[in-house]
Amino acid sequence: MLARPNPAGAPTVKQRLLLTRWDFWTFVTFCVYIFMLAFIVYPLVSLFFNSFVSKDGGFTLQNYLNFFKVKYYHQALLNSFLVSSLATVLAILIGTPLAYIATRYDIKFKGLMRLMVIMSLLSPPFIGAYSWILLMGNNGFITKFIRELGIQIPSIYGWHGIVIVFALQFYPHIFLYVSGALKTIDTSLEEASESLGMTAWRRLRTVTLPLIFPTLSAGALMVFMASFADFGTPMLLGQGYKVLPILAYEQFVSEMGGNPAMASTLSVIMIFFSTIILFSQRYFVSRKNYSMTGMRTPVVKKLKPMPKVLLTVLVFIPASISILPQLTVLVTSFLAKSGPVFHRGFSLDSYKEIFFRVPKAILNTYSYSVLSIIIMVIAGMLIAYLLVRRKNKLTAFIDGIVMIPYIMPGTVLGISLIIAFNKPPIVLTGTWVILVIAYVVRKIPYTIRSSTAVLHQLDRSVEEASVSLGVPPMKTFFKTTGRLMAPGVMSGAILSWITTINELSSTLVLYYGATATISVTIYSEVFTSNYGTGAALASILTLTTLVSLLIANKLSGSRGLSL
Structure with missing residues (x-):
């Protein structure tokens, strides 16, 4: 076949595609780099260097030494790890069984349940904390009702309240991640283990859960990171229980003039540990091969009327509790x-x-x-x-x-932007x-x-x-x-x-x-x-x-x- 003659001076298709590397998309790449350098890299570098600034403006390591020497500072890190870890474990215990039941059995009102779960995730955590104050604070509706019955219960304030609110707020991460994994898992592996005489519980523990471990760990990472970075819930419920985001904020905006250098130090430490957690999760996932053929996806099991009703009620219990803050807010308004x-x-x-x-x-x-x-x-x-x-x-x-801010607590991002753009040439x-x-x-x-x-x-x-x-x-x-x-x-x-x-x-x-x-x-x-x-x-x-x-x-x- 003869090639079609190319008109004089007209570039070929290949030439046109090569030219695109040096025109519009080159300009886009340049603009993206300018944006990243200005609003991600520069603020982070400013934050990092500011953590080494002494009160007289010189270089010092004292801020980091103080963090590890003064209990008030490093205790906040331990508190952050405690509430985040407990919230993650509790979220797994709620979200995993919920996802398993919702994906493997034909329960009623499945769409409504998913809507309730997702709504509880996408509402701001501090609204959940605020709602639980209305319900179970010192004078909350539920607290007063139970006390009138002669039963004394602790209020929602304190570290235990923070853990509960975090778990109810963020377990939908586990639910959504695990649901997606369970829908695509290869059932031939489960069927093979069943044919070898494995009990249902052992099959779940030794076959199903290991297969979905990467997805489950990704959901757990999301819960941990969200809990570790959250500011509003510990601030409203903590009553003196300090976590790192609160401590960094208070150091930065203290009525006594603040300590931006120490706030920067706390922010750098938060970024450091967030990064460590992220790479740890990736390391554990990469150690084993979790690949499947996916040729035989699970079939939703039909249930008899009574088991269907019982499982439906079971999944709606956590979904209803987690959506309760939104309903409480609506009624209170x-x-x-x-x-x-x-x-x-x-x-x-x-x-x-x-x-x-x-x-x-x-x-x-x-x-x-x-x-x-x-x-x-x-x-x-x-x-x-x-x-x-x-x-x-x-x-x-x-x-x-561009994914760095994804793991940065909002408090840290705010502090870094103020440190970077609080003085000429650009004051924002x-x-x-x-x-x-x-x-x-x-x-x-x-x-x-x-x-x-x-x-x-x-x-x-x-x-x-x-x-x-x-x-x-x-x-x-x-x-x-x-x-x-x-x-x-x-x-x-x-x-x-x-x-x-x-x-x-x-x-x-x-x-x-x-x-x-x-x-x-x-x-x-x-x-x-x-x-x-x-x-x-x-x-x-x-x-x-x-x-x-x-x-x-x-x-x-x-x-x-x-x-």
Whole structure:
């Protein structure tokens, strides 16, 4: 076959594809590096060097020596490990059996149960803590009711309350991870062990659980990291029980002038131990081979009426307890009140008060989040394209850097940004811009991961055809590739949106009066005992989360968040 003659001066398809390496995508790579260096690397380097600064401005190791010498400091690290470890174990004990029953048996109302579990995960942890204060605080509804029966029970305050709230908040990580693994496990291995006479319990312990260990450990890692980094729950429930995020925050914003160097030291230590935990999990998973053929996926077992009812009730117990905080907040927001005191009956007083007193916080939350999500969607899709279609050493470095904030506590991110941008030439402290930057840096990994997953499924030939017709690379991406990616990307983008509107820890460090958001205002209302207005604001966040979750489920369809 004769080759079609090439018009004089017109580049071939191969030449066009080579040229794309040096035009639009080169510019994108350059911009991504500028962004990473400015808002991830530079703040982290500033934070690290600031941890070695003495009170007179010189170099010192005293901050680190003080951490290990002074019990007040290193005890906070031990406290963080204690509550995070216990919460992780409890979450595994709740989430694993729940996932097993939900995936292996035909229980009733499975979709509703999954919705309840996911809702409990996507609501902010501090709202759960606040709700449990209303229920089981010193004068909580449940506490008073049980005391009237003559039974004395401890309140939710203290380290045990923190562990319980963490476990109920984060066990959905275990549930979702383990559910996905159990749906794809190769049942031939279980059937072979059954034919050898293994009991059901031994088969579960020696075959099923080892096969899903990588997924289970990934879920456990998520629970541990979320608990280790959380600020709101220990702050509301701790009553003097210090963990590292609280200690770093207090050192940074102390009324006595603060100690930024010690706050930086605590932040560096948090990042160090978070990284150690992450790599430890990867090391243990990599030691063994967990691969399966996946040829025979499990069949959902049909149950007789009585066992079906019993298992349905069993799975709805933890799901109902974990969704209780959202229901409590909703009911409390409609209680009649006079000032901070509740009365019998219902009213809209709390909602009237928030729209009269703190409308700016509501406007700030949605405007900052909308702007952040627009940036995250566009940047996330572009970065995903670089990671999938433009693989090289430069893009591999991008993949590692953009995921660093994923393991950083929000408090640490906030402190690092203030240290980096609190002095010329660029001063961002006290502006809304620094909040948007923090949200984008911390939440964009969700969008990047959903974008890369979609892009792996798209055939490269569509883009090549567009380029061969003379369409520039930038136009090809936005008119062709971007449109094909959009439905799958949006589910990850909505997850970024939900976590952004609920963000507390980084916001609490970075905001000032005029840039307060709903989450910060709820935190302030709870500390001043204005539970009605706090509940009304929390209900707005809960309703937004629910609507966003339903939209994400609709957009993702069979690919993503299945309810």
